Amino acid sequence: MAILEVKNLKAYYITHKYGRSSTVRAVDGVSFEVNKNEIYGIAGESGCGKSTLLKAVSGLVKPPLQILDGEVSYNFSDESLNILSLNDDRQRRRLRGVRISLIPQGSMSVLNPVRRIRKSFEDVVYAHLDVSESEFEEMVRDHLQALGLDWTVMHTYPHQLSGGMRQRITIALSTILRPDIIFADEPTTALDVVVQRGVVQLIKKIKEEQQNTLILVTHDMSIHANLCDRLAVMYAGEIVEEGDVQTLFSNPKHPYTSMLLNSLPRVGDSSPRASAPGAPPSLVDPPPGCRFHPRCPFAMERCRKEAPLLRDVGNRHRVACFLQEGGQ
Amino acid sequence: MNNDKLLVLDNVTKVFTKGQGFVKSKIEAVSRVSFELELQPPEIFTLAGESGSGKSTVAKLILGFEAPTSGSIYYKGQPLEHLKGKREFIRDVQPIFQNPFETFNPLKKVQNYFHDTERSFGSPPRGQYPLTERSLELVGLTAAEIKDKYPSEMSGGQLQRASIARALITNPSLLIADEPVSMIDASLRMSVVNLFKRLKEEQGVSIIYITHDLATAYYISDRIAIMLRGQFVEIGSVKKVLDNPLHPYSQLLQSSVPAPDPRDRWTEDIALSDLEAREYTRQGCKFAGRCPRVMEICQRQEPEHYRVDDRLVKCHLYR
Numbered sequence: 001m002a003i004l005e006v007k008n009l010k011a012y013y014i015t016h017k018y019g020r021s022s023t024v025r026a027v028d029g030v031s032f033e034v035n036k037n038e039i040y041g042i043a044g045e046s047g048c049g050k051s052t053l054l055k056a057v058s059g060l061v062k063p064p065l066q067i068l069d070g071e072v073s074y075n076f077s078d079e080s081l082n083i084l085s086l087n088d089d090r091q092r093r094r095l096r097g098v099r100i101s102l103i104p105q106g107s108m109s110v111l112n113p114v115r116r117i118r119k120s121f122e123d124v125v126y127a128h129l130d131v132s133e134s135e136f137e138e139m140v141r142d143h144l145q146a147l148g149l150d151w152t153v154m155h156t157y158p159h160q161l162s163g164g165m166r167q168r169i170t171i172a173l174s175t176i177l178r179p180d181i182i183f184a185d186e187p188t189t190a191l192d193v194v195v196q197r198g199v200v201q202l203i204k205k206i207k208e209e210q211q212n213t214l215i216l217v218t219h220d221m222s223i224h225a226n227l228c229d230r231l232a233v234m235y236a237g238e239i240v241e242e243g244d245v246q247t248l249f250s251n252p253k254h255p256y257t258s259m260l261l262n263s264l265p266r267v268g269d270s271s272p273r274a275s276a277p278g279a280p281p282s283l284v285d286p287p288p289g290c291r292f293h294p295r296c297p298f299a300m301e302r303c304r305k306e307a308p309l310l311r312d313v314g315n316r317h318r319v320a321c322f323l324q325e326g327g328q
Numbered sequence: 329m330n331n332d333k334l335l336v337l338d339n340v341t342k343v344f345t346k347g348q349g350f351v352k353s354k355i356e357a358v359s360r361v362s363f364e365l366e367l368q369p370p371e372i373f374t375l376a377g378e379s380g381s382g383k384s385t386v387a388k389l390i391l392g393f394e395a396p397t398s399g400s401i402y403y404k405g406q407p408l409e410h411l412k413g414k415r416e417f418i419r420d421v422q423p424i425f426q427n428p429f430e431t432f433n434p435l436k437k438v439q440n441y442f443h444d445t446e447r448s449f450g451s452p453p454r455g456q457y458p459l460t461e462r463s464l465e466l467v468g469l470t471a472a473e474i475k476d477k478y479p480s481e482m483s484g485g486q487l488q489r490a491s492i493a494r495a496l497i498t499n500p501s502l503l504i505a506d507e508p509v510s511m512i513d514a515s516l517r518m519s520v521v522n523l524f525k526r527l528k529e530e531q532g533v534s535i536i537y538i539t540h541d542l543a544t545a546y547y548i549s550d551r552i553a554i555m556l557r558g559q560f561v562e563i564g565s566v567k568k569v570l571d572n573p574l575h576p577y578s579q580l581l582q583s584s585v586p587a588p589d590p591r592d593r594w595t596e597d598i599a600l601s602d603l604e605a606r607e608y609t610r611q612g613c614k615f616a617g618r619c620p621r622v623m624e625i626c627q628r629q630e631p632e633h634y635r636v637d638d639r640l641v642k643c644h645l646y647r
Binding site: 193195201221222223228246266267270275280 | 378379380483484485486513514515516517518519521522540542543544546547548570571580581582584585586587588589590591592593594597598
């Protein structure tokens with residue numbers, strides 16, 4: 001049973017300025033399912049709507065972001081709910097940290113610079129649990145120990161720690177209440193390769209220990225290759241391809257996915273690599289038909305007029321491209 | 329001396345002092361760094377390392393933004409601090425910065441940067457900018473594409489190529505590119521990386537490429553220097569160093585580059601450094617605290633550079 005089901009989600013940024021309104025169609029008709037206990041990756045370039053998707057799915061919807069259509073339902077072991085129908089902030093707050101938790105982007109700067117790390121942990125724990133101080137300490141100590149962090153960090157201020165350390169503490173903070181689902185938004189971006197590897201190592205460890213579901217958003221295909229079970233590739237507000245990570249990397253069906261994978265250089269291979277021509281479109285005024293057609297080497301007349309739907313091509317591999325339909 | 333060299337760094341050290349009075353502390357951001365670039369053939373030299381390894385400080389020293397605490401830098405045989413013809417140097421050595429959206433003033437049209445540079449380094453005929461057009465052509469842009477555009481109206485890849493084109497107006501012999509592709513999307517990144525390769529091959533421009541991304545470094549560069557806490561721990565040809573790294577730190581770095589292949593995942597766990605400052609002030613080898621092959625001597629004595637298999641390695645293992 002899928003723990004998270006998203007159906008035809010449309011999340012737009014709508015602003016009104018000087019009598020003119022502008023709409024950024026950041027997430028435009030996205031559907032997917034995430035199974036319990038899996039690592040589901042969402043890949044795409046900056047401005048493709050992946051962070052907006054994460055916000056909408058985790059219920060962090062604030063103007064100018066608006067949900068125009070769609071359903072986001074969670075099926076936890078003991079309850080099911082549609083997060084978009086919750087209109088009371090208290091109800092949402094009850095979910096956060098315990099049921100769903102977010103490892104935010106730019107963890108370098110999410111910790112309060114004038115409070116010791118301990119205070120941040122106190123905030124998170126006491127907001128959700130009614131525990132005594134000694135219980136709190138025991139809980140944090142166990143958690144830190146499991147993650148290989150030292151108790152002494154509790155007494156430090158964020159500026160005393162390196163970027164990688166702060167990132168690990170942010171991850172520890174987001175997972176201390178053992179959430180059912182963890183959303184991670186670019187958790188390794190802006191980190192050095194060695195630290196990045198440490199963070200990936202840590203995320204894997206938490207997942208194994210707490211048996212939760214992880215939704216990982218990053219533009220870095222190599223991180224997806226290293227962590228994910230299934231992967232969705234987004235382009236201009238839509239999912240263009242989704243499938244098992246092995247299949248997707250060895251046999252990508254959408255021209256955008258193969259272009260993205262072909263442009264990645266590797267250590268030990270200096271054969272020429274080209275990048276995709278053109279640039280991602282603006283989401284204010286996306287191109288008609290298939291949104292990738294202006295950059296696609298296989299664009300046909302039909303692609304300019306009609307938008308392809310995400311269709312299953314077998315083995316839970318879904319692709320939104322007319323080339324796949326033509327073959328069937 | 330050094331007349332056949334484009335650039336020589338001889339034992340360059342830069343010390344930054346923090347605080348004053350009793351709480352003064354010193355950090356050696358760059359520690360006794362030496363390398364040379366030949367005039368011919370042109371070369372792409374990579375400085376690779378983690379953040380805080382001092383690679384950007386090296387760039388600032390070469391550009392003359394910072395003066396070295398000790399050691400000297402020679403440009404075409406002349407010491408940098410007593411350079412005759414500073415203007416010539418500025419014309420010849422051009423920087424390219426990390427984030428193209430910060431390089432350009434958001435309120436200034438991109439073309440004005442080109443026109444200003446061209447006017448101050450040449451004498452273009454009125455209303456015409458031949459050098460601008462030529463350099464835009466080199467990076468695959470046209471004057472029409474940047475005409476009357478503000479930086480916000482261009483994509484990151486386009487803007488970074490514009491930033492490179494601006495540097496090319498003066499016909500430089502050396503480009504200092506500090507993390508030029510880290511802010512650019514994956515699908516556009518290779519267009520900039522390929523451009524560097526082409527500039528070297530077709531225009532004879534040497535490039536100092538500063539990055540933490542070993543995959544692109546392997547792809548474009550000729551030689552690489554791996555930096556750790558201000559020191560070069562391994563220098564040599566990029567194929568040798570990255571195909572078969574000798575220094576334990578280079579080995580860690582190389583094995584930590586994630587492969588874009590789900591069949592090739594990390595399986596081993598690694599030890600992480602906790603405090604940067606501790607490594608900077610460490611006696612002996614800076615990597616001793618994390619090194620899997622640490623020996624007793626590493627804790628107290630700093631290793632020399634040893635020549636092994638056509639490269640220099642700063643490690644006691646190769647004594």
